[in-house]
Amino acid sequence: MDSMTLIAIVSILAAGLTISLGVIGPALGEGKAVATALTSLAQQPDAAGTITRTLFVGLAIIESLAIYCFVVAMILIFANPFWNHVIAQAAGK
Amino acid sequence: MDSMTLIAIVSILAAGLTISLGVIGPALGEGKAVATALTSLAQQPDAAGTITRTLFVGLAIIESLAIYCFVVAMILIFANPFWNHVIAQAAGK
Amino acid sequence: MDSMTLIAIVSILAAGLTISLGVIGPALGEGKAVATALTSLAQQPDAAGTITRTLFVGLAIIESLAIYCFVVAMILIFANPFWNHVIAQAAGK
Amino acid sequence: MDSMTLIAIVSILAAGLTISLGVIGPALGEGKAVATALTSLAQQPDAAGTITRTLFVGLAIIESLAIYCFVVAMILIFANPFWNHVIAQAAGK
Amino acid sequence: MDSMTLIAIVSILAAGLTISLGVIGPALGEGKAVATALTSLAQQPDAAGTITRTLFVGLAIIESLAIYCFVVAMILIFANPFWNHVIAQAAGK
Amino acid sequence: MDSMTLIAIVSILAAGLTISLGVIGPALGEGKAVATALTSLAQQPDAAGTITRTLFVGLAIIESLAIYCFVVAMILIFANPFWNHVIAQAAGK
Amino acid sequence: MDSMTLIAIVSILAAGLTISLGVIGPALGEGKAVATALTSLAQQPDAAGTITRTLFVGLAIIESLAIYCFVVAMILIFANPFWNHVIAQAAGK
Amino acid sequence: MDSMTLIAIVSILAAGLTISLGVIGPALGEGKAVATALTSLAQQPDAAGTITRTLFVGLAIIESLAIYCFVVAMILIFANPFWNHVIAQAAGK
Amino acid sequence: MDSMTLIAIVSILAAGLTISLGVIGPALGEGKAVATALTSLAQQPDAAGTITRTLFVGLAIIESLAIYCFVVAMILIFANPFWNHVIAQAAGK
Amino acid sequence: MDSMTLIAIVSILAAGLTISLGVIGPALGEGKAVATALTSLAQQPDAAGTITRTLFVGLAIIESLAIYCFVVAMILIFANPFWNHVIAQAAGK
Amino acid sequence: MDSMTLIAIVSILAAGLTISLGVIGPALGEGKAVATALTSLAQQPDAAGTITRTLFVGLAIIESLAIYCFVVAMILIFANPFWNHVIAQAAGK
Amino acid sequence: MDSMTLIAIVSILAAGLTISLGVIGPALGEGKAVATALTSLAQQPDAAGTITRTLFVGLAIIESLAIYCFVVAMILIFANPFWNHVIAQAAGK
Amino acid sequence: MDSMTLIAIVSILAAGLTISLGVIGPALGEGKAVATALTSLAQQPDAAGTITRTLFVGLAIIESLAIYCFVVAMILIFANPFWNHVIAQAAGK
Amino acid sequence: MDSMTLIAIVSILAAGLTISLGVIGPALGEGKAVATALTSLAQQPDAAGTITRTLFVGLAIIESLAIYCFVVAMILIFANPFWNHVIAQAAGK
Structure with a gap:
């Protein structure tokens, strides 16, 4: 190999x-x-605004964790510096 | 191999x-x-609108996580840059 | 092999x-x-319509996750691009 | 082998x-x-109809997941395209 | 081997x-x-009929999952197409 | 070996x-x-008959799962078709 | 070996x-x-008879599962047909 | 070895x-x-007799499971038929 | 080795x-x-005698399980029949 | 390699x-x-300010843990001292 | 080795x-x-004597389990009969 | 290597x-x-000062555990004494 | 090695x-x-003395378990009899 | 190596x-x-002094466990007696 x-x-x-x-x-x-x-919405429908806003900010922060992983996966597939180095080396050989 | x-x-x-x-x-x-x-719907049927809307937004955000995985799986099967490189190399040999 | x-x-x-x-x-x-x-149905029989509708939409979304897996499994068995490539290569040899 | x-x-x-x-x-x-x-039946015997109907639909959807697996297992034993290909190849040799 | x-x-x-x-x-x-x-029987002895009926239908559906496995195990021991093929091949050799 | x-x-x-x-x-x-x-018996001693009957039917169904395993284990030890085939083959050699 | x-x-x-x-x-x-x-005995001392009887039947059924394992272990040590076959074969050699 | x-x-x-x-x-x-x-003793001190008796019978039955394991371990160390066979074979050689 | x-x-x-x-x-x-x-002692200080007695009998029975393990470990270190056999064999060689 | x-x-x-x-x-x-x-927001909507502020500080501290990992992953991909050393060594060879 | x-x-x-x-x-x-x-002490401060006494006896019994392990570890390091045998054998060689 | x-x-x-x-x-x-x-803030908004202070001290102590790990990871990447020794040795060769 | x-x-x-x-x-x-x-302190501030005393004795006993491990780790690093034996043997060679 | x-x-x-x-x-x-x-602080703000004091003593004791590990890790990196021995041996060679 x-x-x-x-x-x-x-x-x-x-x-x-x-x-x-x-x-x-x-x-x-x-x-x-x-x-x-x-x-919470079912318990306190009046606070729907605050609850929904806090929920979406929270989801965005948690989603950011998954996006770190997605970014690393994409880097490994499409912008892998080690692969680029080896390709460049093979081309320049 | x-x-x-x-x-x-x-x-x-x-x-x-x-x-x-x-x-x-x-x-x-x-x-x-x-x-x-x-x-929640059973507890507070009056808030059905808000609950259902929040649920579907939430499900969409969680579904997006599975779709990241599906996208990566599809890329690996049908648009794999490493495979394309090797095929191109083999064809051009 | x-x-x-x-x-x-x-x-x-x-x-x-x-x-x-x-x-x-x-x-x-x-x-x-x-x-x-x-x-929920037992607690609030009057909301049966909303509950059943929300349940079936939810089940469909969760089922979609299993169907992603089924699709990938079927692709791997019956429409595997790597296998097709090797067969084509063997036939054209 | x-x-x-x-x-x-x-x-x-x-x-x-x-x-x-x-x-x-x-x-x-x-x-x-x-x-x-x-x-639920014990809590609300009057809603037996709705509960039983929802249960059976739900069971059918969950059962479908196991049936996906059964289908794949049966395909692998009795309709395996890779095995068929190898048998055909061996017969035609 | x-x-x-x-x-x-x-x-x-x-x-x-x-x-x-x-x-x-x-x-x-x-x-x-x-x-x-x-x-449930202890809570609502009057609904014994419905409960028992629903239970047995449910048990049958769950039992069917184990029977899928039993069927596959029996097929692998007594009606294994791969084994039959090899035996036939060895006999016809 | x-x-x-x-x-x-x-x-x-x-x-x-x-x-x-x-x-x-x-x-x-x-x-x-x-x-x-x-x-349940402690909660509702009057329903002892129904409870005990349902329990024993349920235990029998669950026991059947263990018996599937016992049957397969016994088949593998005392009625193993693969072993019989090999013994027969060795005897007839 | x-x-x-x-x-x-x-x-x-x-x-x-x-x-x-x-x-x-x-x-x-x-x-x-x-x-x-x-x-249950502490909650309902009057039902001691039924409870104890049901308990012992239940324990016997569960114990039977362990006894299946014990039987298989004993068979493997003291009545192992594969071992007997090999010993017989070695003695008759 | x-x-x-x-x-x-x-x-x-x-x-x-x-x-x-x-x-x-x-x-x-x-x-x-x-x-x-x-x-249970703290809840119902009057039923101490029944509770203690049932407890000890139950403990004995559970202990029997550990004793099965102890018996097998002792057999493997001190009365191992496979070891005895090999020793006898070595002595008679 | x-x-x-x-x-x-x-x-x-x-x-x-x-x-x-x-x-x-x-x-x-x-x-x-x-x-x-x-x-239990905090709930029912009057039953301290029965509780403590039952506790110590129970602890003794559970401790016996650990002692089985300790006995086996000690046998393996200090009275190992397999080791003794090998030593005897080496000495008599 | x-x-x-x-x-x-x-x-x-x-x-x-x-x-x-x-x-x-x-x-x-x-x-x-x-x-x-x-x-908490649903229980005590009046304390929304304090709760939201404490939540965001807490999330920032927990997010910092994931960022440590992201930093280490980025260092390993783009600023890896061991890789740099080997590249430098290979270039200077 | x-x-x-x-x-x-x-x-x-x-x-x-x-x-x-x-x-x-x-x-x-x-x-x-x-x-x-x-x-328990917080619930029933008056029973502090009995509770503390039972606690310490219980802790001692549980501690004894860890001490079995410590004893075995110490024996393996400082009084290992197998090591002593090998050392004696090497010295007498 | x-x-x-x-x-x-x-x-x-x-x-x-x-x-x-x-x-x-x-x-x-x-x-x-x-x-x-x-x-706690939702239950007792008046104690917000004490709660927030205790929380931040607690978080700092728990964060210190992660920082031990981060420090060890950074030492292993950027101040690794074993790597330095080998580099020095290679340079001085 | x-x-x-x-x-x-x-x-x-x-x-x-x-x-x-x-x-x-x-x-x-x-x-x-x-x-x-x-x-417990929050529930029964009056029993603070007994609770704190029992807590510290309990913590000391549990800490002793970790200290057994620390002692064994220290013995393995700084007073390892096997290492000392090998060093002595190498020095005396 | x-x-x-x-x-x-x-x-x-x-x-x-x-x-x-x-x-x-x-x-x-x-x-x-x-x-x-x-x-506890939310339940009993008056006992804040005792609770905070007990908490910090407890945290210190638990932190000591992590510090044992940190000490061992630091010893293994910076004061490793086995490494020192090998280095000394290599230098004196």
Whole structure:
């Protein structure tokens, strides 16, 4: 196995694992947040404005965690500096 | 094993694992959100509008996490840059 | 082991794992959603319409997660681009 | 080990794992749904019709998840395209 | 190791794992369902008919999941198409 | 290692694992069912007949799951078709 | 390693694992059943007869699951057909 | 490694694992049973006789599960038929 | 590696694992029992005699499980029949 | 495999695992915090100011944990001192 | 690797694992016992004498489990009969 | 593989694992602390000063645990004494 | 690899694992004990003396478990009899 | 691989694992303690002095557990006796 193949393999595997493991936590956290928002809305419909606003800010912050993972996965697939280095090296050889 | 086969194997495995591990979290999160929505609807039928609207926005945000995984799986199967590179290299050889 | 065999093996294994791991989350989520729907129906029979409608929309969204996995499994068995490439290559050899 | 044996082995293993892992989630989900249906029936015997109907629709949707796994397992045992390809190839040799 | 031995070994192992892993979920689900049925009977003895009927339909549906596994295990032991193919091949050699 | 030894080894291991993993679920499920039956009996001694009857039917259904595993384990030890085939083959050699 | 040694090793290991894994479930199930029986006795001392009788029948059924494992472990140590076959074969050699 | 050493090693390991894994379940089950007995005694001191009697019968039944494991561990160390066979064979050589 | 070393290694490892895994269950069980005893004493100080007596009998029975493990660990270190056999054999050589 | 390839592979894998494992904890922690904030807002709408302020400070502190992981992942991909050393060494060779 | 080194390695590893795994159970059990003692003291300050006495006896019994592990770890480090045998053998060589 | 590469690889992997595993505990702990602070603020708005002060001291102490991990990860990447030693050795060679 | 290196490696690894695994249990146990102490103090401020005293004795006993692990880790690093033996042997060679 | 490299690798890995695994327990324990402190402060603001004092003593004791791990990690990186021995040996060679 040459370097290029090995880096390609590891990048594919790492990208897949990064995004699939990385959404487990945010998905559970967001599910909990949405669920409590609905309970709170049912208990106190008058505070709907504050609750919805706080919920969306909270979801955005949790979503940002999943987006870190998505960014890393995309970097590993489309902007991988190690892959670029090896390709450049192979081309310049 | 040549490079092409190895990259194909790893792409198949990574695509399968990405989507199958990646839906566990969203599925549990959405199940929790839907379940609480139904409890809230039963408790406060008058707030049905707000509850349903908040639920669907929440579900869309959680679904987006699973869609990140689906996108990565599809990229790995149908638009894999590493595979394309190897195919191009093999064709141009 | 030649390329074709290896890709076949990995496709079979990945398809099986994708669908079997991929239904665990949706099944638990749907079970929770259905269970809460029934509790809510018992608590508030008058809101049966809204509850049932919200339940079915929710189930459809959760089911969509399992269908992503089923689609990927089917693609890996019947429309696998890596397998097609290897078959084409073997036929054209 | 020749290709045919390897594909046979992996198909057997994958079929067994697919169905055995795949029923864990649906079984727990259905158990939860049935259990809540019984609690609801005891609480509100008058709503028996709606509860039973919603339960059976819900069970059917959860059962569909297990059936996806069963279908994949059956495909892997009796309609495996990779196995058919190898058999055809061996016969035509 | 020849093909026949390998297929026999994997079939034995897969059959054992299929049925033993496959009954965990249904057993827990049925235990939960039966347990709730008993609680409901104690709470509302008058609804015994509906509760018992719903319980048995539910148990049958959950049992069907274990039976899928049993069927696959039996197929792997007594009607294994891969084994039959190898035996036929060995006999016709 | 010859075929006979390998099949013997795998059969022993599979039989042991099948029955030991296979009783975990039923044992927990039955424990839950019996426990709830006792709670229900204490709450509603008048419904003892219905409760006990439903309990025993439920236990029988859960026990059937463990018996599937026991049957498979016994088949693997005493009526293993793969072993019989190998013995017959060795005798006829 | 000759066949006899291998079968002996696997039998020892399988027997130990069978009984040790196999008592986990029944022990937890019986502990739960006994615990609930005691709670029920404290709540409803008058129903002591029915409770105790139901408890002992339930314990016997759960114990039967552990006894399946014990039987398999004993068969593997003292009446192992594979071992007997190998011994007979070695003696007749 | 000769047969004798291998059987000795596996027997030691299996004996240790059998008893150490085998007491986890009974210990938790007995702890639960004793704990509930104490709660029940505090709730209903008058029923001390029945409670204590039921507790001790229950503990004996759960203890029997651990004793199965202890018996198997002792058999593996001091009355191991496979070891005896090998020793006898070595002595008669 | 000669037989003596191997048996020594496995005995050390097995002894350590036996006692360390074997105290997890009893420790949790006893902690639960002691904890409930203290709750019960606070609820019903008058029944202190019966509670303390039942507690100590229960603790003794749970402790016996850990002592089985300790006995096996001590046997493996100081009275290991397999080690004695090998030493005797080496001495008599 | 030369040093450069190995370091590239390990960096890719470590970066992916770092961020994907590292967001699980913060996501769950933030989900819990947001959920409780919503419950508190529904209970005490008058304290919305204090609650929201405390929530955002808390989220920032928990987010900082995920950012440590993101920083380490970015360092491993884009500012890896070990990679730089090897590249420099290769260039200067 | 000679015998002495191997036995030393395994003794070090086993001693470390024995004590580190062995304190998990007792620590959780004692934490639970102390916690309940404090709750009970707050509920019933008058029974402080009995509660504290029972607590300390209970802690001593649970501590004894950790001490079994500590004793085994110390024996493995400082009074290891297998190590002594090998040293004696090496000295007498 | 030369020493330098090996130490680089292990440092990268250890740094990534240290920080990603090391934030799981603190994140959950801080999430719990922030969540309870919000509940307490809603229950007792008058004690906001004391609660917020105690919360921030607590968060700082828990954050310190994650910072230990971050410090170790940074030391492993940027101030690794083993790496420095090897570099110095290689330079002085 | 010579004996000295191997013993050094295993000692380092064992020391690290011993203390890191060994503090998990005590930390959770102490957290639980401290938490309950604070609840009890809030419920019954008058019993502060008894509660604090019992808490500190309890913490000392649980801390002793972690100290066993710390002692073993320190012995393995700084007073390792196996290492001393090997060093002495190497010096006297 | 020479001794020095091996000891360096294992020290790096052990240091990272020690601190990252070692903070999980204390972080959860401290989170629980801080959380309960805040609940108690909200319930009983008058006892703030005693509660805060007990909390900080408790946190210090739990923190000490993490510091044991940090000390061991630092010793392994900066004052490792095995590394010092090997360096001294290499220098004196």
